[in-house]
Amino acid sequence: MEKRRSFIKDLLQSTEVDRDVNVKGWVRTKRGNKQVAFVAVNDGSTINNIQVVIDIANFDENIVKNITTGASVNVNGLLVKSVAQGQNVEIQAKEIEIYGTADPEKYPLQKKRHSLEYLREIAHLRFRTNTFGAVFRIRHAMAFAIHKYFNDKNFYYLHSPIITGSDAEGAGEMFRVSTLDIENPPKGEDGTINFTEDFFGKETNLTVSGQLEAELGATALSNVYTFGPTFRAENSNTPRHLAEFWMIEPEMAFYDIHDNMDLAEDMLKYLIKYALDNCMDDLKFLENRLLEEEKNKPQNEKSEMKLIEKLEFILKGNFERLTYTEAIKVLENSKPAKKGKFQFPVEWGIDLQSEHERYLVEKHYKKPVILVDYPKNIKAFYMKQNDDGKTVRAMDILFPGIGEIIGGSQREEDYDKLSTRIKEMNIPEKDMWWYLETRKFGTVPHSGYGLGFERLMLFVTGMSNIRDVIPFPRTPKNAEF
RNA sequence: UCCUCAGUAGCUCAGUUGGUUAGAGCACCUGACUGUUAAUCAGGGAGUCGUAGGUUCAAGUCCUACCUGAGGAGCCA
Numbered sequence: 001m002e003k004r005r006s007f008i009k010d011l012l013q014s015t016e017v018d019r020d021v022n023v024k025g026w027v028r029t030k031r032g033n034k035q036v037a038f039v040a041v042n043d044g045s046t047i048n049n050i051q052v053v054i055d056i057a058n059f060d061e062n063i064v065k066n067i068t069t070g071a072s073v074n075v076n077g078l079l080v081k082s083v084a085q086g087q088n089v090e091i092q093a094k095e096i097e098i099y100g101t102a103d104p105e106k107y108p109l110q111k112k113r114h115s116l117e118y119l120r121e122i123a124h125l126r127f128r129t130n131t132f133g134a135v136f137r138i139r140h141a142m143a144f145a146i147h148k149y150f151n152d153k154n155f156y157y158l159h160s161p162i163i164t165g166s167d168a169e170g171a172g173e174m175f176r177v178s179t180l181d182i183e184n185p186p187k188g189e190d191g192t193i194n195f196t197e198d199f200f201g202k203e204t205n206l207t208v209s210g211q212l213e214a215e216l217g218a219t220a221l222s223n224v225y226t227f228g229p230t231f232r233a234e235n236s237n238t239p240r241h242l243a244e245f246w247m248i249e250p251e252m253a254f255y256d257i258h259d260n261m262d263l264a265e266d267m268l269k270y271l272i273k274y275a276l277d278n279c280m281d282d283l284k285f286l287e288n289r290l291l292e293e294e295k296n297k298p299q300n301e302k303s304e305m306k307l308i309e310k311l312e313f314i315l316k317g318n319f320e321r322l323t324y325t326e327a328i329k330v331l332e333n334s335k336p337a338k339k340g341k342f343q344f345p346v347e348w349g350i351d352l353q354s355e356h357e358r359y360l361v362e363k364h365y366k367k368p369v370i371l372v373d374y375p376k377n378i379k380a381f382y383m384k385q386n387d388d389g390k391t392v393r394a395m396d397i398l399f400p401g402i403g404e405i406i407g408g409s410q411r412e413e414d415y416d417k418l419s420t421r422i423k424e425m426n427i428p429e430k431d432m433w434w435y436l437e438t439r440k441f442g443t444v445p446h447s448g449y450g451l452g453f454e455r456l457m458l459f460v461t462g463m464s465n466i467r468d469v470i471p472f473p474r475t476p477k478n479a480e481f
Numbered sequence: 482u483c484c485u486c487a488g489u490a491g492c493u494c495a496g497u498u499g500g501u502u503a504g505a506g507c508a509c510c511u512g513a514c515u516g517u518u519a520a521u522c523a524g525g526g527a528g529u530c531g532u533a534g535g536u537u538c539a540a541g542u543c544c545u546a547c548c549u550g551a552g553g554a555g556c557c558a
Contacts, residue, residue, distance in 0.1 A: 031517045038517045053516080069508095086518045105491080110508050111519060114492065117550065172557065209558095234556055235482055247558060343554085354554075407558065452558030465551090477549085 003076065009045035011079060017089060021079045023050060026128060027071045027102075029111045032056075039067055041075065044127075047134050047281050051090040052077065063096055069111060070102030070128070116468050123472055123481050131289060134282035135461050135469055138275060142456060143227070145274035146248055149267055150225045155250060158217040158224040160210025165202055166431045173233040174205035175243075206231035211448060212382075212435050214251035215411060218446055219438045225250040227453075235476050239465040240403065242454060244474035251448035257384070257393040257410040260447035261370050264397055264406050265319050267451075268368075272311050275460050283308055283461075290462050307462040310400075319368040319397065324352075327371050330364060331356055351378045354403060361398045369398045381421045383409040384445075395449070402459050408449020415439040 003022040011021060025043030032038050035056055040049035052075050056064055067073065074097040082090040108122050109129065119126040126132045147157065163177050179199040180186065186194045195203045210226035217224040230247040250263065275283065287307035294302045305313060322330075331337055331346040336359060344353045352371075361369050373386060374394040383392035397406035412418045418439055422429055429436075457469035467473035472481045 029517095029519080031520050033514050033517080033520095035515050036517080038520090040518085051518080082516095084516055084518080104509055107509095108491070110492065112492075112507055113519085118492070120550090230558080232557075236556060237482085237551095238554085238556090239552080241557070245558070402558095404558065450558060455558055 007045035008041065008043045008048070008050045011050055011091075012046065012048055012087075012089065014079065014089065017079050017081050019079055020076065020094075021091060022074070022076050023052075023091065024074050024099075025050075025072070027067055027069055027073060029069060030067055037064060037067070039073075041073060042128075042133070044133060044137075047130055047137075047285050051082065051087050052093050052096075053090055054093045054096070059093075059096065063098060066098050066101045067096070068102055068104045068107070070104075070107040070109060072099040072102075073097065074099060116463075116465065120467055120473070127471075130285055132468075134279075134285050135457070135463060136471065137282050138279045138461055139457055139469065141275060141279050142271055142453070142460065145271050145278075146225075146227060146267075146453075148274075149270050150223075150250065153223070155223040155225050156217070156221050158210075158214055158221070158226050160207065160213040160226045160228060160249075162207055162229065163200075163204050164207045165200060165204050166212070172208050174208055175231050175233045177204045177206060208232055209247070209450065210249050211251065211450065214249050214448060215435070215446065216438060218251040218253045218448070219442070219444065222253045223250070237476060239467070240455065240458070242466055242470060242473055242475060245466075245470065246453035248451040248453060249448060251446065253444045253446045255410070255447040256445060257372060257395060257447060260408055260410060260449060261321065261372070261395055264395075264408065264449050264451075265368075265370070268397070268405070268456075269315055271456065272314050272460060276308070276311055276315075283311070286461050286463075310462075311460065314368065317367055319370050320365040321370045321372065323373040324371050324375065324391065325373065327352070327356075327360060327369075331359065334359060334364065349375050349377070357398050357403055361400050366400075368400070371396050371398065379409070381425045381427055382411050382418070384412045385417055385421070393447075399455075399459055401464075402455050404452075405455045405459065406449050406451050408447065410445065410447040413439055413443045413445050415443065 003020050005022050005024050008023055008025065011023065023041060023043060025041040028040040028042050028049050030037055030039045032054075037054040037056055039052040039054060041052050042049045054064060054067075075091060075093055076095040077091040077093040079089055080092055082088060109125055114129070116131075119129060119132065127136060150157065177199075180193070180195075180197065186197045188194045195201070198204070207228075207230060209230060210228060214224055214226050226247075226249045228246065229244055231244050232241075233243065234241070236243075250267075252259070252263065255263070290303065290307055303310070325348065328346060328348050331342075336342050336355075337346055342353075342355055342359075344350070344355065346356060361367070372393065372395045373391040374396075375390060376383070376385060376392040379392050379394045383394050385392055393410035395406075395408050396404050399405045412421065415436065419429070419436060422432060422436075454466045454469050458464070458466060461469060463469050467475065
């Protein structure tokens, strides 16, 4: 009797009407009068709801009463052309089963729009909103597109370890992993904690980067990428940082820094195009949401482009590529520098501040910028040294509104140069023996980069807080859910 | 971690130089309406004013500390 369940996404596109269908989902709204009720049902397959029309006379009073915002329902009915404006098809209900009621007095979501801050406090339910439905459908699409992109390019997906015994990445503070009794840890004669009694027989932490391990893979498989969770115990309280985030780290043998930049730019464009080709309904919703949000803002705070326009714009042109040294010159000759408007003065050798990056991307070039050849003193030990003795082949890709979305480099493949640099920077060499051996045996020029998945998500969705593009954000003082 | 701002009904917010019984919109409930589209109209219930101290005849309002959130900065992806 009961038809197989259809997804609402498919029914809304169907031209085959006057047939029995079954949908299962959650009630978004109910409208109507004594005779007829209109129930908007959503099953997550699309941002759009299907309208279920209930002839009240044909249904038990309790059923109709319990169809409230948030309730889960099983609907059998006839898919028909809608006689009213607003939707092409709707379902004339024949049977309705309520799986679970949602007490309207207590259900925290209303038909009306909520603030993102409030929804963050009910992250277990925020999936049921249009905004987060859209965001997480896009998040899936982006994750899928990343695998597809690399797979189509002969990259292998490499699982780098989550637990790491090396703290040499230098990418930030780490979370310790230990099974020792925290109240009463075993101690050596000198009073320090004896980690040889710990689970792994040594100090271990959650990974801050899979890069070093990816490099090992690349020295045999040629092209690999990692895509996994990454953990940083930094006390960062910004809309761009998480303590737990997802990072994509491709690593390519026989790639120099230019090949590296080409790949990174191509990949970003591919991902943005994928979103435009596959997530239009959700993007349109998010675009309207942004317009609504900016309605009351003063003109100078409004975005210059609408969301979809902004994404299409990225596809059109090439990213601006220049060296760090050239960027410093541009900044030195800029209006804000001459008027003393920068809070941090510009000079060769400094690490660029947010205000400098934003000037380059948002004011000067007005498009994504790739900076290369940074001073070696402000970059990591593994980056390939240039012949000038001052710079390394590092590259950062800066996006409008986001800042650094990708950081990467050509890696130093020369054993002597690398081990000298490790000594100079006081990195514990004994922990790095395996990394150094790849330079001892059949070393090759190679490159790679790290893409912050949530930063990509910020850009693609137009959301402004990184906590709203990951299902369960982990930030300082917050690990609820 | 630093700087700034905020915390009042389920949600979003107003609340004057400190002064009667703390308000509005939405949501919710009840009623009306023969097809609604954030439905509409009428009525109703709803509050430990973030927490703890302090000043005062009197504190939502002033002071101190703390908690939580947001924005900016640093760290970075």
